[in-house]
Amino acid sequence: MHNSKNSTAYKKLNRKGKHPISTTPVRKRVAVICFSRSLGGLELSTLRLAKAMAERGVEMSVIIPPLSPLHQRASELGLATLTIEPRLKYGDLASVFRLRRVLRENRIAIAILMQSKDIHLAALATLGHTGTKLVFYQQMDSGYDKRDAVHTWMYSRLSLWISLTQRMRNNVLTFTRVPGEKVVTVPLGVDLREFNPARVRTSQARSFFKLPNKALLLGILGRLDPQKGQEVVVRAIPAVAKQFPTVHLLLAGDETAGEPGYKAHLERLCTDLGIKRRVTFLPFTNDVARLMSALDVFVLPSFSETYGLVVIEAMAMKVPVIATNAGGVPELITNGTTGILVEPRDTDAVTQAVCLLLKNAKLRSSITRAARNEAVQRFDFNVCVEKLLEAISSL
Numbered sequence: 001m002h003n004s005k006n007s008t009a010y011k012k013l014n015r016k017g018k019h020p021i022s023t024t025p026v027r028k029r030v031a032v033i034c035f036s037r038s039l040g041g042l043e044l045s046t047l048r049l050a051k052a053m054a055e056r057g058v059e060m061s062v063i064i065p066p067l068s069p070l071h072q073r074a075s076e077l078g079l080a081t082l083t084i085e086p087r088l089k090y091g092d093l094a095s096v097f098r099l100r101r102v103l104r105e106n107r108i109a110i111a112i113l114m115q116s117k118d119i120h121l122a123a124l125a126t127l128g129h130t131g132t133k134l135v136f137y138q139q140m141d142s143g144y145d146k147r148d149a150v151h152t153w154m155y156s157r158l159s160l161w162i163s164l165t166q167r168m169r170n171n172v173l174t175f176t177r178v179p180g181e182k183v184v185t186v187p188l189g190v191d192l193r194e195f196n197p198a199r200v201r202t203s204q205a206r207s208f209f210k211l212p213n214k215a216l217l218l219g220i221l222g223r224l225d226p227q228k229g230q231e232v233v234v235r236a237i238p239a240v241a242k243q244f245p246t247v248h249l250l251l252a253g254d255e256t257a258g259e260p261g262y263k264a265h266l267e268r269l270c271t272d273l274g275i276k277r278r279v280t281f282l283p284f285t286n287d288v289a290r291l292m293s294a295l296d297v298f299v300l301p302s303f304s305e306t307y308g309l310v311v312i313e314a315m316a317m318k319v320p321v322i323a324t325n326a327g328g329v330p331e332l333i334t335n336g337t338t339g340i341l342v343e344p345r346d347t348d349a350v351t352q353a354v355c356l357l358l359k360n361a362k363l364r365s366s367i368t369r370a371a372r373n374e375a376v377q378r379f380d381f382n383v384c385v386e387k388l389l390e391a392i393s394s395l
Contacts, residue, residue, distance in 0.1 A: 028109035031061045038257040039069035099125040123157035133159040141306040165328040189379035195316035205294035215248035219295040229301030236351040252282040292317040315371035338371040
């Protein structure tokens, strides 16, 4: 939890009363680098952090592929964009020299890398160029041994490594040779002004998204991908429907870029199970807070989730959460207090957890109240951004 200093100083607003004033001003030019062509949680975090730092007076740019979903969204947000299109996974010397030139010409003092696979490009681009310090913002966990010579050299080029959870930090210290003093933990939070359960009524949200108004609505928000576990919840619906005839499942999200077929598989499964009328598919939406308002229960069935920001979004919106006991999720959810944890791939456990929440209003109320308090205390986005600025300010 943050201390009393955080709870007061970070609530200052600018003259227009819209954005917090940074208590840790960064006077250097900063760029956020992400060469992804997808648009999921990692990419949205890239834009969210860049915009938040820009609003706090940091001279910001985002270095991203041209004509990509990231590029389009960054332009819509009014962020300064610099474009590079890496063509090869490794050995892309043209992109190395292009990045080197971009960093130099724009006098970028700090470059924050949002994907591990981009580190090698930045490491090569900054060889012999001491004007740019590299920071890795780790959003994906790894249990693989990376103490070999190549990874050790790449990581030696980093001035700072930021992990979202203590578990992630521990894995960095175990599986790499990055010195402990370079690895700090800074959680990723949500904007509590946006994720405010008082903003939208459930009936209004359901009407907006054309969802059944009188159903008991379960929801999964995230990429449609086998590792995200949507199939587990789909298979639980027939058993849940025996106890709760009005149950309905919402699956919101697009398929993983370049990997079509999973949505069609889920649709066929719904038909085979006789629950097609009980399941609604919606495309990716930015309006997560409104969509959360429509739900009775949020489920995160991922087989392994490094962090699970969407869990915090549900907690902030006072929607009871069922999530898998895997990855970084147990650091967000206290089982039985701020949510319910189940083992990955366990359809029966999902069924039991859903039925428990649907039939026990007192438990739902207790969990959602505790979860909202936890979100306010630990995961206020403004506090998290200040911690990030504090971490990079001394570089």
